[in-house]
Amino acid sequence: MLRSHTWATGWTALRLAMATLIAAAIVAQFVSTVAGAAAADRDVPTTIANFFSFFTILSNTASVAVLAWAGIRFLARRRRLEHDPLPLAAALAWVSTYMVITGVVYNLLLRGLPLQPETVGWSNEVMHVWGPIFLLLDLFLGPCRRRLPWKAALGAAIFPIAWIVYTLLRANLVTNPTTGQPYWYPYPFLNPYDSSWGSVIGYIIGIAVTIVVVAVGAVAIGRRRGIRSS
Template sequence: MQRSRGWITGWNAVRLAVAVLILAAVIAQFSSTVGEALTQGRHVPTVVANFFSFFTILSNVSSAVVLLVLGVRFFARGRRLEVDPRGLATALAFVSTYMIVTGVVYNLLLRGLPLQPETVGWSNEVMHVWGPLFLLLDVVLGPLRRRLPWSAAFAAAIFPIVWIVYTLVRAPLITNPTTGAPYWYPYPFLDPNTGGWGSVAVYIVIIAVAIIALAFGVVALGRARGAAPR
């Protein structure tokens, strides 16, 4: 489906606005988290490292960066109607997958958990609901898509696998700065002290399969809607 230059221009302007909103949400939550750590006398370096160990934070920051690059590139190049370069198109497919997974996992597994005192309400909703929803819309409506090879869907699983390995190796080595427990896991479904390693393994397999399946969906939509480079 062909889009007018005005529509494409407007979509890229929205991309820039959403990127700024996501970054504002991350910064607001970071400031609140560090502020609470200082007030409670917690070990701030550990708190900061933990903050950037959440998949939610990593997916939101990376998606904001990709959206910013897309928007700035479009306007800096005189609003040319050309497909995204392969590297940028691949990065967009990856972060779209990660953000959709973030939204699904949070709203299915974590929505009912009590929020921490330092949680910023609007920031939490932006990172877990509105940001993921926009990236989903971008998959469906975003202009100037490039057709990516199917191998990109498998490559999308590399980062989550590395993150899971990092999390499971690091967690037992960290003292929880809030509770004093001799471990820190970013999400309860990854904590073997709660449900055992069997439960953790099941969740890891389910999430890995979901990521690959969603990545295939993202690539498939891009191939159906996109264009090959000239």
């Protein structure tokens, strides 16, 4: 579905505005995190590496890049109504999947946990609530959608799997700069020292299944709204 020029132009403006807002949220949280580490005399390089090891930060950063790509491409082509190229269509479906997962996992598993002193409140809400909501709406309302093959849903699993492998391999190679523990996990449900490997594996399987289900849904919505590639 291409939609009208007016709709496409308006939604493109919203995409660029949301990309800007998410980018500002990432930068604000990064500055606060690094400043807090420096003030507390914690290891700043490790803190920075840990910051970019959170799935939330990676999924939001990817969303900024893809939303900006979609918006700039539309404007660069003089607002012509053309269906998204396959790489862009796949990237939109994938970042929508990651952001929806980010929102669901945070609000179901992490919402009740106490926030760190360095947490920027508005930034936290943008990355965990408003960004995911916008990317979900984009699936239904974004212009110039192109139908993707079903196998594109499997492609969405590549990054999360790589992130989980990276996280588990790195965890025991890093000293937690806040607590001094000889390991660091970005999220409590991935930490076997706080529960068990059985629990961690259960969460990983649950999240993996959810990612595939959400990705299939994203592709299904795109297939319903878009047209086949030529």
